[in-house]
Amino acid sequence: MSIDLSQFHQIFFEESFEGLDVMESQLLELQPQEVDAESVNTIFRAAHSIKGGAGTFGFMQVSEFTHVLETLLDEIRSGTRTMQRSYIDLFLQSVDCLRAMLSSIQAGSEPDMERAATLKGSFENILQGTSAADSAEQDLPSDTGNTTTADVTESGWRIIFNPSEDILQTGNEPFRMLRELQELVGADYLTVIPVTDNLPEFTSLTPENCYLSWILEIRSNVSRDDIASVFEWVADDCHIDYQPLCAAPLKNTHDDTPEIRTGAEQKSAAERENGIPPAEIDSGRTATLIPEKISEALEIAAAQKSKPSVSARTARSSEPSSIRVSIDKVDSLINMVGELVITQSMLGELGQDFDMSRLIRLQEGLTQLEQNTRELQESVMKIRMMPISFAFSRFPRLVRDLGSQLGKQVNLVMLGENTELDKTVMEKIGDPLVHLVRNSLDHGLETTEQRLASGKSAEGTITLNAYHQGGNIVIEVKDDGAGLNEERILHKARQKGLVPETQELSSEEIHQLIFLPGFSTADVVSDISGRGVGMDVVRRNIAELNGNIEVKSVRGKGSTFIIRLPLTLAILDGQLVKVKNETYIFPLVSIVESIQLQKRSLNHVTGSQYVMKLRDEYIPIIRLDEFFNLRSNDEEFENPMLVVVEGDNEKVGIVVDDLLGQQQVVIKSLEQNYQRVAGISGATILGDGTVALIIDVSDVGKNLEKSGKGQSRSEQAA
Amino acid sequence: MTDNAMIECGERLSIEHVEMLYANAEQALATAGDITLIADRVQYCDTAGLQLLLTLQKTLEKTGHKIHWQSASDTVREVSAYLGLTDALNLSD
Amino acid sequence: MASILAVDDSASMRQMVSFTLRGAGHDVQEANDGVQALELASKKKYDLVLSDVNMPNMNGIELVKELRQLADYKFVPVLMLTTESAGDVKAQGKQAGATGWIVKPFNPEQLLSTIKRVLG
Numbered sequence: 001m002s003i004d005l006s007q008f009h010q011i012f013f014e015e016s017f018e019g020l021d022v023m024e025s026q027l028l029e030l031q032p033q034e035v036d037a038e039s040v041n042t043i044f045r046a047a048h049s050i051k052g053g054a055g056t057f058g059f060m061q062v063s064e065f066t067h068v069l070e071t072l073l074d075e076i077r078s079g080t081r082t083m084q085r086s087y088i089d090l091f092l093q094s095v096d097c098l099r100a101m102l103s104s105i106q107a108g109s110e111p112d113m114e115r116a117a118t119l120k121g122s123f124e125n126i127l128q129g130t131s132a133a134d135s136a137e138q139d140l141p142s143d144t145g146n147t148t149t150a151d152v153t154e155s156g157w158r159i160i161f162n163p164s165e166d167i168l169q170t171g172n173e174p175f176r177m178l179r180e181l182q183e184l185v186g187a188d189y190l191t192v193i194p195v196t197d198n199l200p201e202f203t204s205l206t207p208e209n210c211y212l213s214w215i216l217e218i219r220s221n222v223s224r225d226d227i228a229s230v231f232e233w234v235a236d237d238c239h240i241d242y243q244p245l246c247a248a249p250l251k252n253t254h255d256d257t258p259e260i261r262t263g264a265e266q267k268s269a270a271e272r273e274n275g276i277p278p279a280e281i282d283s284g285r286t287a288t289l290i291p292e293k294i295s296e297a298l299e300i301a302a303a304q305k306s307k308p309s310v311s312a313r314t315a316r317s318s319e320p321s322s323i324r325v326s327i328d329k330v331d332s333l334i335n336m337v338g339e340l341v342i343t344q345s346m347l348g349e350l351g352q353d354f355d356m357s358r359l360i361r362l363q364e365g366l367t368q369l370e371q372n373t374r375e376l377q378e379s380v381m382k383i384r385m386m387p388i389s390f391a392f393s394r395f396p397r398l399v400r401d402l403g404s405q406l407g408k409q410v411n412l413v414m415l416g417e418n419t420e421l422d423k424t425v426m427e428k429i430g431d432p433l434v435h436l437v438r439n440s441l442d443h444g445l446e447t448t449e450q451r452l453a454s455g456k457s458a459e460g461t462i463t464l465n466a467y468h469q470g471g472n473i474v475i476e477v478k479d480d481g482a483g484l485n486e487e488r489i490l491h492k493a494r495q496k497g498l499v500p501e502t503q504e505l506s507s508e509e510i511h512q513l514i515f516l517p518g519f520s521t522a523d524v525v526s527d528i529s530g531r532g533v534g535m536d537v538v539r540r541n542i543a544e545l546n547g548n549i550e551v552k553s554v555r556g557k558g559s560t561f562i563i564r565l566p567l568t569l570a571i572l573d574g575q576l577v578k579v580k581n582e583t584y585i586f587p588l589v590s591i592v593e594s595i596q597l598q599k600r601s602l603n604h605v606t607g608s609q610y611v612m613k614l615r616d617e618y619i620p621i622i623r624l625d626e627f628f629n630l631r632s633n634d635e636e637f638e639n640p641m642l643v644v645v646e647g648d649n650e651k652v653g654i655v656v657d658d659l660l661g662q663q664q665v666v667i668k669s670l671e672q673n674y675q676r677v678a679g680i681s682g683a684t685i686l687g688d689g690t691v692a693l694i695i696d697v698s699d700v701g702k703n704l705e706k707s708g709k710g711q712s713r714s715e716q717a718a
Numbered sequence: 719m720t721d722n723a724m725i726e727c728g729e730r731l732s733i734e735h736v737e738m739l740y741a742n743a744e745q746a747l748a749t750a751g752d753i754t755l756i757a758d759r760v761q762y763c764d765t766a767g768l769q770l771l772l773t774l775q776k777t778l779e780k781t782g783h784k785i786h787w788q789s790a791s792d793t794v795r796e797v798s799a800y801l802g803l804t805d806a807l808n809l810s811d
Numbered sequence: 812m813a814s815i816l817a818v819d820d821s822a823s824m825r826q827m828v829s830f831t832l833r834g835a836g837h838d839v840q841e842a843n844d845g846v847q848a849l850e851l852a853s854k855k856k857y858d859l860v861l862s863d864v865n866m867p868n869m870n871g872i873e874l875v876k877e878l879r880q881l882a883d884y885k886f887v888p889v890l891m892l893t894t895e896s897a898g899d900v901k902a903q904g905k906q907a908g909a910t911g912w913i914v915k916p917f918n919p920e921q922l923l924s925t926i927k928r929v930l931g
Binding site: 168175178179194196199211 | 733736737739740743744747764765766769770772773774776777797800801802803806
């Protein structure tokens with residue numbers, strides 16, 4: 001019988017990744033001083049399952065590596081060793097390493113074993129004396145066909161098998177053992193001689209006890225190991241004596257079957273297997289050797305750290321992506337469809353012989369259909385919704401690692417973890433969020449000394465908060481650090497020519513400067529957040545998701561970055577506008593206000609460039625008809641409307657002919673169906689079947705910039 | 719001698735039922751003669767079951783009696799053979 | 812053929828075990844942990860219980876102890892599926908009343924040949 005184990009691989013990978021997530025989160029919560037037994041147990045269990053599965057499905061590299069960390073966990077679990085911070089670090093690195101290994105294997109490539117070997121070495125140094133080769137070997141399935149490798153006798157064995165009295169009560173059956181033995185050696189070569197001397201008088205018999213013993217004579221070339229495997233489960237509590245039947249006394253050189261030894265011999269074997277008993281370890285030696293080795297390993301691992309974890313992520317995303325949907329959501333979907341079917345049949349019946357007297361019922365039916373459709377749409381969208389905890393889950397680790405790297409004490413608070421958002425949005429918001437959190441840790445939070453000096457608690461707090469607001473999800477990244485240094489930001493901005501020397505800016509305007517391209521205030525470009533990726537990239541990424549970001553900051557109290565995102569990328573709340581005979585759609589989220597255009601408030605700048613003073617601000621004006629080349633000649637505006645939009649934190653006024661209604665539209669990709677068009681983010685089909693294009697607000701603004709807007713703005717200001 | 723006691727072994731001559739079997743055997747033993755075993759229905763039998771019958775046989779021997787098999791299923795014979803008890807249980811004939 | 816209860820918190824192990832046993836004609840039911848296993852066992856007498864050791868809620872060792880308290884399970888063979896080759900867990904299992912163990916990793920053939928030690 002041959003079973004293809006590969007059919008179980010996918011589920012093994014899935015549960016292993018889950019297990020690693022569990023290990024990681026438990027490790028992060030672990031305090032070495034007060035180790036919670038249940039946490040250690042949970043971590044152990046996860047490691048243990050991965051090891052077991054990996055071994056079963058033939059991923060020996062994984063199971064061998066997991067074995068060493070499991071061994072250390074087991075010692076901690078059983079209390080023979082106490083948890084140390086360095087162990088936690090090592091375990092966390094192992095989690096990363098295992099994740100990378102499993103990802104490689106899943107992707108069909110060879111895992112990089114170098115890192116595993118380094119970590120394994122560190123574990124072995126800690127475990128001291130437990131040779132990895134031995135322990136790995138113990139776990140391999142016993143090879144039943146190795147009769148030639150072990151000691152073979154010429155003529156066989158005489159075995160005295162004296163079971164313990166309670167052997168029968170645990171389901172162990174001598175007749176099955178003897179049956180197995182007979183199958184092993186062949187019926188003709190086995191003689192079974194029962195010893196009945198110990199049978200009591202009938203009146204004093206306890207029938208569940210075993211009083212029988214046996215002398216077994218085997219006249220066949222069978223290794224002692226193979227015989228011993230028959231008695232494997234009962235060897236410890238039965239007396240089993242092996243006497244070789246050959247002339248020359250047999251010397252057992254392979255001492256790896258402790259089950260069949262007795263007394264002192266067995267004890268020494270056990271000691272050999274388990275390594276030196278902990279009490280006998282020279283404590284002086286441990287103290288000097290271990291930290292050295294660990295820090296060495298940590299260094300190496302840290303150097304390799306970013307790379308493997310990145311490759312792990314990419315490898316995982318290359319699989320056909322799937323989502324787990326809770327059964328509730330599916331059920332509600334089925335309910336909706338049920339209702340839809342009822343409405344449909346009702347309408348169908350109505351249509352069979354329709355006359356105007358039934359118009360009201362038709363209208364009712366259509367209203368119901370509309371409601372069904374909307375509910376169905378909502379339910380379908382909900383399928384793609386996942387709690388933001390998936391995006392938040394990486395932060396405890398990140399904050400812990402960065403905190404210790406920077407020598408800052410950080411407390412991470414996560415709120416609204418069950419807030420749901422679209423899976424695609426979640427995937428895309430991950431990196432910007434990481435950047436923001438790193439930024440808060442690196443630049444936002446002060447050092448412990450600075451905090452104490454300014455009367456704050458030593459421990460800084462970073463809060464991640466998510467909640468729904470209208471059709472949006474709001475994610476806040478908040479720190480209780482020093483807040484933005486307005487003077488320094490302004491100084492830097494002036495230095496870089498981003499803000500004219502003479503221009504005065506409000507606090508809020510200064511805060512927004514950090515989102516400008518090429519802006520970085522860090523005195524030293526730090527390792528954490530200064531890799532040339534600035535807040536401008538964060539803002540661009542968020543704008544690509546039709547979202548926006550702002551920052552609020554109070555000097556000395558801290559900063560809060562607020563991200564607003566649509567709940568889904570598939571549907572958009574849109575403002576329909578008319579330009580000439582075309583209908584365009586603005587994402588509602590990007591619209592600041594819509595006003596009647598007053599021609600007298602327009603200022604001509606150069607060529608066809610205009611700006612308008614809107615309250616205290618000058619905003620550039622774009623004519624959409626011009627932008628999309630809809631204008632045949634230099635027509636004048638005819639009672640035009642101005643839609644003030646904000647993309648990339650720049651306000652732009654867009655002139656349109658008329659405002660139409662607002663509605664939800666389903667976004668169809670232009671790129672996938674046609675090609676990318678400047679100023680357009682997608683298309684949709686309206687109720688009457690016509691196609692309307694969706695305006696990419698930040699792209700329109702950018703195109704304006706190219707045509708000399710930035711320059712005109714400063715001219716105007718001057 | 720003619721007043722032989724009989725024990726019907728049932729379908730399972732095994733450890734879960736040895737207590738009941740023991741009680742039956744105790745009664746049979748009280749008749750102070752040979753004991754006849756009916757074991758044609760036995761589907762499953764194990765060491766505990768056979769050991770009980772063996773103890774019975776050893777006890778009977780002391781008074782010059784023994785156990786007889788009116789019938790024995792293949793399972794009974796097979797398991798007895800594995801345990802090397804065929805002769806001791808008078809099952810060889 | 813025998814009715815077997817397979818207990819493991821790992822879905823892949825459970826599936827592998829039950830797929831193998833069903834392929835050999837056995838009737839298999841699965842449980843995620845000791846609690847669930849005990850519940851199933853109290854409703855039906857299985858011929859054999861195969862249980863993982865490390866599980867949440869109720870681990871394999873506790874499960875054997877509990878099972879042995881049930882009149883129906885006093886003598887039913889219980890095998891521990893264990894990765895521990897060190898004697899510790901095996902001994903604990905034995906002490907709790909387990910019949911024996913199968914050391915993970917095992918392949919389907921090893922599983923089938925091992926359960927012959929407790930069935931038939």
